[in-house]
Amino acid sequence: MERILHDLRLSETVTPFGVGAVVDVLGESLIASDTSWWDIRSAPEISCQRLLAILDPGVLRQAPAHSGRAAKETAHLFYWRFPAWRFCERCTKLSQITGKSKGRWVNRCDCGGALVPMRYVAVCDKGSHIQDIPWFKWAHRGMDAGVTDAVRFCKAYKELKFVRSSQRGEGLSSLSVECNGCRRSRPLSALVGIESLHRDGVRCEGRQPWQDPSSDQICDHRLIAVQRGATSNYIAESLSALDIPEETLPSVARTEAIRSHELFWRMVADNGGPKSEMFAEMIAEEVGIPVEEVLRAASDEEDESGGAALLDLKDGEWAAFLKKLENGRDHGVGDFVVDGWAVASHSTWPQALTSRLGGVGQVRRVREVRALRGFRRYDAGAAFINADLGPKRKKKSVFPAIELFGEGIFLRFDEERLTEWERASEVRARADILMQRRRASQWAERLPVPEPRFVALHTIAHLLIRRLAFASGYASASLQERVYAHSDRPDRTAGILIYTAAGDAQGTLGGLVRLGEPDKLLPLLLAALSDADVCSNDPVCIESDRQGASSLNLSACHGCALVSETSCETANRLLDRQLVLGGANVPGLLDDVLDQARRIGG
Structure with missing residues (x-):
C-alpha cells in the first residue's frame, strides 16, 4: 500500500473530505473510507448529548490529530x-x-x-x-x-x-x-x-x-x-448542534403544568361530559392560561399519536436563547455565555426597527458540534450510506465529528409584528412561489419550508453576514448562520444567529461579539439594509422571481444577497430582497426602516 502524507484541517474530515468523498491530493485521486477503518484508540470521543439523541445509537469521534510534521507512527x-x-x-x-x-x-x-x-x-x-x-x-x-x-x-x-x-x-x-x-x-x-x-x-x-x-x-x-x-x-448529510443547557419550551412547560394539576385526569375521564368544561375553567384560572389550551392538552392526551409536534434541535436552542435574553448580563463561565439586552430601551434607534426587534444577544462563548451522518450519490433520493459501514453487532456506529468554539450575535424579532406582516395576501403569494418550486423538486424537499418569515429572516442573515465581513475581522466564509423561523408549532420562533466557530487554525478573537453592542449594531443593520437597497444587477434582480439553483431564489443574486455556500444552511437558496425591503406590490418586513433612518439622520 502506498503511503501518501497530507495534512487536513479537522473540519475537513467532516466536510468536504468526509467519508465517501472523492478528493484530489498531491496529484492523486483518493476516496475516504468509512469510520470502521479508523483507529478508535487515536480518535478522541466528543460529547454532545443533544446531537447523540438524534444519532443514537452512536458515538461521536474526532479524526486523529497531530501537531508538527507527520511521521510514520502518526x-x-x-x-x-x-x-x-x-x-x-x-x-x-x-x-x-x-x-x-x-x-x-x-x-x-x-x-x-x-x-x-x-x-x-x-x-x-x-x-x-x-x-x-x-x-x-x-x-x-x-x-x-x-x-x-x-x-x-x-x-x-x-x-x-x-x-x-x-x-x-x-x-x-x-x-x-x-x-x-x-x-x-x-x-x-x-x-x-x-x-x-x-x-x-x-x-x-x-x-x-x-x-x-x-x-x-x-x-x-x-x-x-x-x-x-x-x-x-x-x-453529504451532516448535523450540527449548539452545546447549550437544554431548556423547556414555554408551551411544553404550560402543558406539564396542566397535566400535573389534580383536576386534569378527572377532566379527561369525563371525556367531554358536562364537568369537563368546569374542570377546564378551574385549571385555567389556577395556572393562568386560556381555557382552550387546557382543553387542547386533554385532547392531545387522548390522541394515540401523543399530539405533540416533532421538534428539532433548534427548538431547544431557541428556548435557551430566550432565557438568556431575559436574564440580561450573563456572568456564567460555561460553553454558552450570552449577554441579552432589550432593543426598546434605545430610543435613538428608528422606531420602525425597534418595533420589529424583540431583543439582541451578544453570544460571548458558544460550543458547536458538527457530525457527519453519511452520504448519498448522484441523486438526493438515492439510498443513504451510513458513515460507519462496519458490522453492527455489539457496537455502536461511529460518526465523524468536530467541536468548535466561537462567538456571535443573536437577533430576536417581535412575534406580533412578524405575524401581522406575514398575514398580508401579497406576502403569502410571494412566498408561495418558492413553496411550489420546493414541492416540485425532489431534492428541494430537504430544504426548510419557505414560509414568509423564514425567507425574510434568512435574507436578513445574509445581508448582515456580508456587512459583518467588512467590520468584524473575519472572512465572510468564516461566518455561519442559524435561522430560527417556524410558525407551525405552539412556540413560534423568529430569530437569527450569526456566529463564527473554529476548532483548529482560525480561532475567535471577540471581533464579532463586540459588534453586538447597541452603539455598533444599529449602524451595521442599517448599512446592511442600505447595501441591499440597490443591487448592481438592478432592475433585473429586484424584478426577478426566478434565480439560483432550480429557481429557488427570487430577488437575490451574487451582487446583493448571496454569501459563501459554507456559511448558509440552505446553500444560497430561499432568498428574496422584496420580502425584506418591499417591492412594487409586496410589503417588506423592514420596508420603512431606511426611510425613517434617513429622515432622522437628514
Missing part, C-alpha cells in the same frame, strides 16, 4: 486510490498498476511518465454506489459494426491507451480508448449516455471502493458514467 486516516484506472501522460498507456522504484510504490509509469487518474467513473443512480469503469471491457463493447470477433475475444489486457486527437473534432469525440491488440478504438462520447453502460453490460458491484469484494450485495440499479469531480457524486 495517527492517520485511510484514503483509498480511486479511480484505480490511470493513464500515463507520456506514453498514454492505461493501467491499474502502480510502479515501483527502489522498493517503494510510486505514481509513475514504467516509462517514467506520471500517472493521471481517469476523468470518468461509474455511479449507481439509486444505490449510492461508485466504482471504476472497466475500461478494457467497455472499449471492446458497443453496437457498431467495428465489434468483430477479433475485438470481442481480444485478450490484450495491457495494450490499452488513452488517446487525444484534434482530427476527430472537439469535446469527448476527440478523446478515445484504443487497444493496440485488436486496433479497436472507441470515443468517450459513447460513454456518457444514460443507458450507455447498461447497454454495454456493465453492472453495479453494489459496494464502495474500499469494501471487500467478497461482501458484495446484488444491485440491480443502473450505472451512469459521470466525471469523478462532479458535485453530485457526494451529497
